[in-house]
Amino acid sequence: MATSIHETVLVGICDGAIDTKKNTSYCTNKIGDKPDLLPIISLQYPICCLCQRGLSHIVQVYCPLAASPYHRTINVFACTNPQCFGKPESWIVLRSQCMDDDIKGRQDNTSTTEPAMSGTDWCDEADDWGMDNEEQVNVAESGVQVPNDSVHEGTDVSSKLQGLCIDGVEDQQSALQPTDVPVFQSFYISVMEETDLDGFHDMGHENELLREYEEREGVIVEEIQSGKAKEEYEKATVKHGDEVFTGFMKKISLCPEQVLRYSWAGSPLFIIKPPSNVNEMVPFCGHCGSPRVFEFQLMPALVSLLGSAVTNSDISLEFGTVLVYTCRNSCWKSGSTVPVEEFIFVQPDPDQKLFK
Structure with missing residues (x-):
């Protein structure tokens, strides 16, 4: 699929391990660990449709859309059972959203004085993904927008996000992951525009x-x-x-260590030839009936970073690339507390077939 000359592609790169003593939040872009839930969101931890094991958290991406009042986070999960590798039924992608009022209401309920992020603070002035919570506050940022022709006139994706989030709230939600689900070591994700890689x-x-x-x-x-x-x-x-x-x-x-490529409503980069009807394989949104668009994909370099957070444990995951498609309208029902499942398309590493 050809890439439009107007298409902006953001490249995510591993930016160091996350200290286990540091808290992360829904606006932290990261690899591994447990997902951080937006306020009011509750999550019944996903299981593999093939082997019924709990799915491990792979990446978290904070990606609010410009011209939208919603905070927006996407979490990707996968099964670490080798028998399930490469099969789409062993993956799931969940989109969560909430309004500023939801955050403010939660802060009021916990009697905190920490200010909530405003709609103009999300990414309109941001230029990086993923940084320590202490470093997020009072950061001067510059934005990148990806144009599109939908109801949302573009999207901002960032690396050093505005720090006015609810990290300090004592009862901030995190996913209640079952104790028997493997946890991957956690890393920050930073970003740059693909057009800037010539000087990288x-x-x-x-x-x-x-x-x-x-x-x-x-x-x-x-x-x-x-x-x-x-x-x-x-x-x-x-x-x-x-x-x-x-x-x-x-x-x-130019950057083989990239772990993620982001281009909302852009063109995916296939690692092997996709089916001729690949566009027809992407279902319309089950909630509003709108078409889904490509948003981001996980890259091969991510595989080598997926090691166990427990030193005496040995877990892994294999794939070529994983493509995430989301509702073009990013629909969200007011008052909803449950993440929306989106569509994921998995392509195996071409080398895997050599060992079968």
Whole structure:
């Protein structure tokens, strides 16, 4: 699917481990840990449709839409049972929303004096995802908007979000995760526009991730960027036998360590050739009947970061890319306390078939 010249793509990158002593909130963009619930939202913890095990939390993305009065968080869950890897029934994506009044009401009920976020404070002046709560307060931020032609005239996604949230509220909600559900180590997610990657230079941990990526995929990123048809590049093409995969490699070559790509109502980046009717496979919203649009996808580099939060535990997850589609109108019933399930499309790692 071709990318519009007007399409803005934001690239999410791991920005360090989250200290277990620090609290996170619904406006923290993160990998792993437990999901943080918006005020008034309650969650019956999701289970795998295939094996009935509890699903582990994979990512949390705070992504309010511009011109919308709602705070908006999306959480993605998956099953860590190897027999369920790559199967869409073992994944679920949930969208939660709430109004400023919901936050203020909750603060009033807990007698806190901490101010709530205002509608203009969300992302209109933000430029990053994910930072420590202490660092969120009084941050000067600059915004990025992704244009679209729906009722919402764009969306802002950020990394250093405005800190006027309810982290300090003693009874702030968090998902009541069953004790037998594996928990992944938690990391912050930071972001940059894909168009800025030309000036991005890997250092330290980023260089290590790049070397691991090249070794795993049998390619040399610099040669792909220069367009040279080297032996390693040819091997990768033959190995997967798929021009779609080659295009995927080229697209992410400037930043192979990206863990997430965000482009509301934009174009997904497939890792293998999708079904010819892939657009028809995305169902309309079950609540308002509106079409769903692509919002973001999880990238292969995320797999290597999904390690257990418990040192003596060994859990993992395998996938190629995971695409999330959400209601174009981001519909929400006033007073609702239950997250809305959206549509998820899973593509396996092309290498997985070599081991079956």
